[in-house]
Amino acid sequence: MESTLHKGRSGTRASIRTSLRAALIAVSAAALAACGGVVQQVSGGSTGASNYSSSRVATQGSVKTPISAPRPMAVSRGSRTCLAKLGQTGTQFEPLADQYFGGGCSNVNTVKLSSIRGDEAIFGLSNVGPLECDTASTFTAWARFGVDRAAQQILGTRLERIETMGTYSCRNVAGSAKRSAHATAQAIDVSAFVFADGRRISLAGDWDGGSQKERQFLRTVFNSACKRFGTVLGPDYNAAHRDHFHLERSGKGFCR
Secondary structure (H helix, E strand, O other): OHHHHHHHHHHHHHHHHHHHHHHHHHHHHHHHHHHOOEEEEOHHHOEEEEOOOOOOOOEEOOEEOOOOOOOOOOOOHHHHHHHHHHHHOOOEEEEOOOEEEEOOEEEOOEEEEEEEEOOOOEEEEEOOOOEEHHHHHHHHHHHHHHHHHHHHHHHOOOEEEEEEEEOOOOOEOOOOOOEOHHHHOOEEEEEEEEEOOOOEEEHHHHOOOOOHHHHHHHHHHHHHHHOOOOEEEOOOOOHHHOOOEEEEOOOOOEEO
């Protein structure tokens, strides 16, 4: 009899566990259906939640949400070469999954830069979003050999941080119907430089208003950028660029 009671209790407990498991699955499914969420595996082995559907595009200012979830990374041979080259420089970065936003806007073969290794130390970056890998590689070379070394030679201090106004933005070239290089994350806007001695030199305040050495530094790094990027625009180009350098890999040596 004791054996019969034991078997009866075990069966009851198993039945309860089965019912609880079924209830939890039902609740989870309902919650996901309510918010339209799809949990997916992303690069790096972490999970992310997508709260948009493939049939909906929402626009918020100049930024569109993706028309599809970030795609699993299928890295091309050219991308692998770029990532390897970038890694060899000591740059800290994260490869990002491809995203297509519609209307000619996308993030394909992009990375997110965290820091760059200079000759003597690592320097940081601010406000940097997705950046196409080859553009990121060109930028890191300019930052190290064009900016950090110019700071040491002209200002007598090393670079601490580069401040930017961003990378990717789904927008047109001002005053035209042509998509900006920012729409495909192939451009970065640089606004200021911070140094180990505490100084901060900005395009807005020091291109014309800085000391002789500060103005020399800004023009030196501008000319260095012109040797590396296909398109470089600065304060002398127009009022829209009075406070930053626009650095774009595409173009044929347009430097203004």
